[in-house]
Amino acid sequence: MKLKVVSRSGKELVAGGVDVDASGTVEDLSKAIYRAKPKLYPSRQRLTLPAEAGSKKPRVLEAGKKLSDYDINANSQVAFKDLGPQIGYKTVFFWEYFGPVLVYALIYSLPQFVYPWHRVVPKNKVQDLALAYWSFHYTKRILETFLVHRFSHATMPIFNLVKNCSYYWGFAAYVAYFINHPLYTAPPIERAAPLFAFALLCQAANFWCHILLSRLRSPSGKGGYTIPRGFLFEYITCANYFCEILGWLAFTAGTQTVAAGLFIAAGSFQMALWAKAKHARLRKIFDGKNGQLKYPKRWIMFPPVF
Incomplete structure (x- = not known):
């Protein structure tokens, strides 16, 4: 026809x-x-x-x-x-996550070029822990992109590559610049180390949240909406965001830097917008009418505030 x-x-x-x-x-x-x-x-x-x-x-x-x-x-x-023009989700995610690993590592490793007007001083243990955590986090994200996440759409507008990379790469340079500065005053390692350990636990919890979310989709990423269940999803709609934010709050406290605080503030604001929209969407779909399930009462993203 x-x-x-x-x-x-x-x-x-x-x-x-x-x-x-x-x-x-x-x-x-x-x-x-x-x-x-x-x-x-x-x-x-x-x-x-x-x-x-x-x-x-x-x-x-x-x-x-x-x-x-x-x-x-x-x-x-x-x-x-x-x-x-479109570009693959996995391609965008790879570059937006690979960039922060590279940028941070270069600023950490080449202080003589980043801070030419300052005398190079040995790195302290907090700076070492910050590099390790930062690199671990984004390496984890890259692996999740290819091994865990299932996308409902194969592509996104190509402009997102520029926008997302600008955000992640820019903040990587901003945070790394101040944490690795020769004049940086680190908090006592006895205080920082437990905070980084807690941040790692948050990353493990975030990883498990992503595993649970991936199980809600078919291998192709297609399928209707499903109520997330298990673990922290019994209490929080976007439990993955909650764990992510807690981890970065611990990183901020462990490094004691304003730059890291601004980074998590910007990220939390964006995640809050996504979480609010997802929560509203799930409540609308699962309204309990016409035999439909009713979405359980849960916090949106960050109890007991939100």
């Missing part, structure tokens, strides 16, 4: 429509558009239908479903949005 595909402005994307089998899938439609417009590869496409009665948002055509699931026929009209 010939299916009409229009842009958000209402202009027909492919003159005369695209050919797709009536029993085909959403992927078949995406491929048909790609054949007609080679620039618009499938991951750049967002296909929608008009909003259903009582809803303001258009219905997004999900990969893996048949066109017939949406009652699409030759008289239907599908709206197209170009998401722009």
Whole structure:
């Protein structure tokens, strides 16, 4: 059948429509558009239908479903949005996490170039622990990206690579600059060491949270929403964020630096936005109506404050 595909402005994307089998899938439609417009590869496409009665948002055509699931026929009209150039999630995550490891290590290892106007002094144990923890954390994130996390989408806008790397690499340089400064005054190792040990426990808890979350998705990353259960998820919707923040708070106290405090403040603010949205989404989906489960009462991210 010939299916009409229009842009958000209402202009027909492919003159005369695209050919797709009536029993085909959403992927078949995406491929048909790609054949007609080679620039618009499938991951750049967002296909929608008009909003259903009582809803303001258009219905997004999900990969893996048949066109017939949406009652699409030759008289239907599908709206197209170009998401722009895309890049793989794993690629973005690798570079945004690899950068901080490299940047921090270079500032730690090459003080004669970073602080040329200061006399180079031997590193103290707190600076060594800070390097070890920082490197461990981001190495863990890289390994989780490839071995643990399952993504619902394969790609994201390529601009995210620049934005995310700017944030992570920039803060790595900022934090490392002050912790490794020749004039840095470290807290007593007797106070710092237990804090770093606690931070490592938080990283272990964060890792287990990620394992539990990965089990909620199929290997392809597809599937509907599921109520997270087990461990700290029985009490906190975004338990993984809670553990992450606790770890960095311990790092901040262990290094006693304002730079580390600002880093975790910025990260916590962003995580709070994500956590609030996820909590609201789960409560809306699992509202207890029409035989649906009711989302249990939980803290959003950081009890007893939030």
